[in-house]
Amino acid sequence: MADTLLNNIIPEFRNEDLGAILNANPMGDLKYRIHFPTEYKTDLTFGSLEGETGAKVKAPIVAMDSDVVLRAREKAEAIKGEMPKVEVGRRKTERDFFRLNDLRNAVRNNPGNQSVKLQLVNKIYDDSVFVVDSVNATMEYMAKSLLSKGYYEAEGGIRVDFSVQVVEASLDWFAPANAQTFNPIKELQDIQKIAMAKGFRYMRAMMDLSTFNQFAASPSVVKFTASFAQNALGLAQTPTLAQVNSALAAQNLPVIEIWESYINDEGKDGVLTSMSGWELGNIHLSGTMDFGTTQYTISPEASIDLNETSKTTTNEFILVSTIAKAAPMQVLTKGLAFATPVLNNVKQKLILKTKLK
Numbered sequence: 001m002a003d004t005l006l007n008n009i010i011p012e013f014r015n016e017d018l019g020a021i022l023n024a025n026p027m028g029d030l031k032y033r034i035h036f037p038t039e040y041k042t043d044l045t046f047g048s049l050e051g052e053t054g055a056k057v058k059a060p061i062v063a064m065d066s067d068v069v070l071r072a073r074e075k076a077e078a079i080k081g082e083m084p085k086v087e088v089g090r091r092k093t094e095r096d097f098f099r100l101n102d103l104r105n106a107v108r109n110n111p112g113n114q115s116v117k118l119q120l121v122n123k124i125y126d127d128s129v130f131v132v133d134s135v136n137a138t139m140e141y142m143a144k145s146l147l148s149k150g151y152y153e154a155e156g157g158i159r160v161d162f163s164v165q166v167v168e169a170s171l172d173w174f175a176p177a178n179a180q181t182f183n184p185i186k187e188l189q190d191i192q193k194i195a196m197a198k199g200f201r202y203m204r205a206m207m208d209l210s211t212f213n214q215f216a217a218s219p220s221v222v223k224f225t226a227s228f229a230q231n232a233l234g235l236a237q238t239p240t241l242a243q244v245n246s247a248l249a250a251q252n253l254p255v256i257e258i259w260e261s262y263i264n265d266e267g268k269d270g271v272l273t274s275m276s277g278w279e280l281g282n283i284h285l286s287g288t289m290d291f292g293t294t295q296y297t298i299s300p301e302a303s304i305d306l307n308e309t310s311k312t313t314t315n316e317f318i319l320v321s322t323i324a325k326a327a328p329m330q331v332l333t334k335g336l337a338f339a340t341p342v343l344n345n346v347k348q349k350l351i352l353k354t355k356l357k
Contacts, residue, residue, distance in 0.1 A: 006310050006324040007329055010100070012124055013322075017311050021125050022132055022314040027263045030136055032143035032294065035206075036341045038316050044338060045083050049160065053342055056161045083297065084154055084340035088134040090127040092331040099123060128320050129334030135318050137263035139221040139294065143341040144259060144277030147206060147284045147291060150351055162343045164284075165350050167191070172356040173214050174281060183220040187352065189255045195287060200348050202285040205254040208278040211354065212258050216244060236312065254285055281355025287348030296339035 001259035006013055027033065046057040103120040110116050145152040152162030171182040194219070195201050207215070215221060216238050225239035225247040233351075239247075245255040264272040284291070311321040319336045343349065 006322060008332065009097070009324045009329060010124055011112075012120075013310065015312060017121075018125055018128055018310065018320070018322075019312045019314065022128060022312065022320065025129055025132060025314075027136060030140045030263075031261060032136075032140045032341065035147070035259070035291050036143050036294040039289075039295050039342075040316075041295045041297050044295055044297040044340070046158070046160070049084075049340065049342065051133040054346065055342075056163060057158065076324065076325065083338045084160075086135050086138045086155065086337045086339065087334065088131045088138070089332060090130050091333075092127060094329055096123075097329065126336075127331075127333035128322065131333055132165060132314060132318055132320060135337050136315065137333045139337070139339060139341070140182055140261060141263055141275065141277040144261070144296070146343060147259070147343050148208075148277075148282040148351070150343075154340070160340065162346050164343065164346055166353055167350065168356060169352060169354040173211075173218070173354040175357070178218075182218055184215050184218050184354075185220050185224045185253075187354075188248070189251075191285065191350065191352065192253055192303045195348075195350075200287040201252065202254040202287050202348075202350070203289060204284075204286040204291075206244045206259055206284040206286070206291070207256065207282070208276060209258050209260045210280055211283060212256060214242065214281075214354070215256070216241075281353060283352040283354065285350045285352060286293075288345045290344055291349075292341060292343040294339055295342050296337065299336055299338055301336065321328075 031263060035286045049055045050057055100120070100123055101124055103116065107115045107120055108112075142152040142154070146160075146162065150166060151159055151161035153159050169182070169187055171178045173182045173184065188202075192202055221244065222238060225243045226237075230237075241258065248255050259278060260276075262274050263274055265275050266272055298313070298317065301321065302311065302313050302319050309321055309323045311319060311351050313319050316338050320333065321336070322331060322333045324331050
């Protein structure tokens with residue numbers, strides 16, 4: 001399959017326009033850059049993560065006594081020198097080029113119609129927007145998994161585990177039998193007492209919306225947040241997040257934040273599955289005001305000039321490259337990022353597991 005100049009297939013394509021479109025593309029509900037601000041690293045490998053953070057990097061699990069155990073062990077060592085990578089590709093084929101020609105004709109026949117022009121622009125650059133959105137969605141999923149479970153899985157099934165302490169609640173908050181007796185306030189008080197004995201206190205408690213709704217429905221929380229008069233008259237109601245946090249802060253307990261976002265995972269059959277990435281019932285408690293960073297390095301591809309390739313770096317570290325192929329005619333767009341979420345100050349972090357079944 002021979003390479004060809006991109007403009008031979010899509011003459012309207014301009015790298016400057018692509019950069020402008022990508023820079024104007026919003027993050028939507030994704031919050032990983034808020035909770036894990038970006039940090040550039042000159043040396044970013046799984047090995048450097050182990051050395052600097054203490055995270056444990058493990059290769060995909062292989063069944064014991066199989067004939068690939070030795071190879072798996074070798075792979076576990078080999079991946080230490082690899083860089084954490086997220087990569088997504090999308091391809092335009094002949095069917096898409098027919099659609100492009102239809103839109104070109106519509107623009108010529110309706111020169112004053114801005115909607116038609118916008119459709120043509122979207123069709124030219126939609127794959128680039130898609131791969132950037134996909135890389136960001138993957139980073140969101142990894143960050144939420146890391147915060148709610150203490151580990152995430154990278155491409156190829158590689159697990160990066162930061163060994164965050166995990167403790168179980170005294171009762172399952174989600175079990176109907178415990179609806180009237182589970183006590184989130186006492187759980188937080190006990191955890192905070194242990195932390196303060198170690199010389200720090202938990203300041204932030206991150207959870208998803210479903211876990212917060214369960215938290216707020218507890219009779220102990222309703223009573224904790226209500227006024228004296230409301231409790232005396234039996235008028236207490238399920239509190240809002242603001243009411244909960246006001247009461248928690250007054251007792252030097254960690255204030256709650258909700259991380260609620262969803263991404264769509266597209267299967268090989270094209271079916272989309274909505275995923276959160278957050279482990280239901282888990283609460284991440286942090287003794288520092290920051291959770292961590294999104295560490296990244298710049299792909300070497302960004303500085304290699306190939307005439308047949310259009311490329312641009314957006315969102316600090318996502319390299320978008322587009323290359324045209326002939327016979328059959330197609331355009332391949334790829335989004336690539338060497339990046340990973342990293343937890344800071346792991347010894348002052350704890351995951352409270354409240355859904356026990």
